[in-house]
Amino acid sequence: MSLLRRVLWNVRDHPKRELWFAWWVMVIFYQLYGVLFFLVTRVQPPPSPAWSTPMVVQWFDARHYGILAGFGIVFLISGLCAPMNALLAYSMRRMSVSQIFGYSYLVMYSLSAIPGMLVMAIAMTAGAMRPDRDPEMIRWLYDFAFLSFSGTMGVFMIGSLVWLVAILLDKNDVFPKWFGYLGLCNALTEFVVAPAWIFQRGVFAWNGAIAWWINMVVFVTYTACFIVLLRRMIVREDFGTGRLPDLPPKPERSEADSVGAMQ
Amino acid sequence: MTNLQEGSPTEAERQATRFVPGQPDMWVFVLFESLLFTGYFSVYLVGRIQNRELYLQSQAALDLRFGVFNTIALLLSSWAIARCVQASREGAYRDALRDAFLTIGFGVAFLVSKVLEWGKEIRLGNTFTSNEFFQHFFFLTSIHLLHLLIGFIVMGVAVYQLWSPARRSQLLVETCATYWHTVDFLWVLIFALLYVVR
Numbered sequence: 001m002s003l004l005r006r007v008l009w010n011v012r013d014h015p016k017r018e019l020w021f022a023w024w025v026m027v028i029f030y031q032l033y034g035v036l037f038f039l040v041t042r043v044q045p046p047p048s049p050a051w052s053t054p055m056v057v058q059w060f061d062a063r064h065y066g067i068l069a070g071f072g073i074v075f076l077i078s079g080l081c082a083p084m085n086a087l088l089a090y091s092m093r094r095m096s097v098s099q100i101f102g103y104s105y106l107v108m109y110s111l112s113a114i115p116g117m118l119v120m121a122i123a124m125t126a127g128a129m130r131p132d133r134d135p136e137m138i139r140w141l142y143d144f145a146f147l148s149f150s151g152t153m154g155v156f157m158i159g160s161l162v163w164l165v166a167i168l169l170d171k172n173d174v175f176p177k178w179f180g181y182l183g184l185c186n187a188l189t190e191f192v193v194a195p196a197w198i199f200q201r202g203v204f205a206w207n208g209a210i211a212w213w214i215n216m217v218v219f220v221t222y223t224a225c226f227i228v229l230l231r232r233m234i235v236r237e238d239f240g241t242g243r244l245p246d247l248p249p250k251p252e253r254s255e256a257d258s259v260g261a262m263q
Numbered sequence: 264m265t266n267l268q269e270g271s272p273t274e275a276e277r278q279a280t281r282f283v284p285g286q287p288d289m290w291v292f293v294l295f296e297s298l299l300f301t302g303y304f305s306v307y308l309v310g311r312i313q314n315r316e317l318y319l320q321s322q323a324a325l326d327l328r329f330g331v332f333n334t335i336a337l338l339l340s341s342w343a344i345a346r347c348v349q350a351s352r353e354g355a356y357r358d359a360l361r362d363a364f365l366t367i368g369f370g371v372a373f374l375v376s377k378v379l380e381w382g383k384e385i386r387l388g389n390t391f392t393s394n395e396f397f398q399h400f401f402f403l404t405s406i407h408l409l410h411l412l413i414g415f416i417v418m419g420v421a422v423y424q425l426w427s428p429a430r431r432s433q434l435l436v437e438t439c440a441t442y443w444h445t446v447d448f449l450w451v452l453i454f455a456l457l458y459v460v461r
Contacts, residue, residue, distance in 0.1 A: 181292035184413070185299060188406065195402070198391070203306050204398060214302045 022087035041070035046207040050200040067128040071121040095170035116152035157190035186222040285437035321396035329380040330458035340369030341447040
């Protein structure tokens with residue numbers, strides 16, 4: 001079968017095309033998120049909250065075009081959160097647990113995109129777009145942006161716990177239990193961000209070794225795990241309501257992924 | 264669906280207990296938590312190397328009696344949960360339940376002692392914002408206490424399992440015990456670092 005025919009079939013007729021679409025959106029979104037925040041805008045890793053006003057102004061100056069262009073793209077792609085969150089909620093709806101879990105997760109994660117991404121991007125852009133603005137105002141925007149970003153951690157904490165409870169109660173075996181327990185680790189590291197409200201220096205400040213660096217390692221591990229596990233869930237999905245079938249052996253798996261389902 | 268019958272809890276339990284006690288999944292948690300706390304301890308030790316005098320002075324302000332009492336309380340709780348697992352394996356569920364409640368009791372003793380210790384330190388003026396050592400002290404003991412509080416929920420699951428003949432999953436009881444031992448294991452490390460190492 002030609003590649004074109006295969007692509008067309010996947011787009012038109014693949015029974016799991018919406019699930020695969022959402023999964024690929026998730027992969028692309030996280031890649032873009034990393035590139036935009038770390039390389040283009042360079043607002044992450046976060047700078048120190050203890051910086052003086054001239055240092056903050058200089059920080060914005062050094063990133064002027066990166067912030068404007070990078071956050072312009074962030075606004076363009078922010079809608080990608082929708083299919084991504086939908087897939088996460090879908091995983092919970094596929095479990096044997098109450099649908100309350102899926103809905104709670106969906107609402108929480110949709111809301112967290114506002115302060116964690118959009119408000120932060122607006123504040124950063126406002127800080128960068130007029131370099132001649134009152135320096136104190138620029139510093140205010142700097143604090144506002146990073147506090148808005150850190151402030152979503154409570155939502156992620158509860159979100160991880162909701163997912164954890166759903167996985168532990170689930171009898172359909174949608175996710176392995178170890179991922180549920182990993183969710184507890186992730187939730188606890190989100191809890192650790194709370195002291196960033198008190199400290200401007202040290203390991204608990206918003207750029208600190210404990211409040212940011214260790215959390216980031218755990219969050220990236222957690223995210224990588226759920227991306228892989230969601231992929232497995234899609235491969236295993238039979239659109240039933242009972243236990244998810246086991247992962248098929250490799251040769252069959254590639255057929256289940258795409259054109260094999262045609263026959 | 265045949266898979267449901269093949270994957271019945273009894274079979275799963277038999278298979279899982281052959282390798283490690285409880286769900287192997289919980290051991291992933293143990294491993295990950297150990298790595299996470301290794302990170303926290305490393306940050307503490309780096310801070311300590313950079314500011315040795317401050318850490319030594321602040322450490323001297325801690326009441327070692329609280330630390331020792333807490334360690335004994337948690338070690339006893341670990342002993343009790345180990346007995347609980349043993350009794351449950353032998354089918355002595357009444358004894359297992361008693362040991363589970365004993366575990367919770369020692370946990371509560373730790374909780375009360377920890378709150379009293381915090382109260383004492385705060386009255387002495389040693390708070391979360393006092394200095395770098397006390398930041399670590401309150402952080403590590405708080406995050407550990409959070410694990411202990413979650414441990415009470417976990418022990419609730421163990422008691423729920425042991426309570427009725429209709430449940431009594433050995434796999435779950437051992438999984439709960441694994442979690443509880445992790446709480447104890449982490450405390451021993453925290454105790455050594457905060458109270459003992461000079």
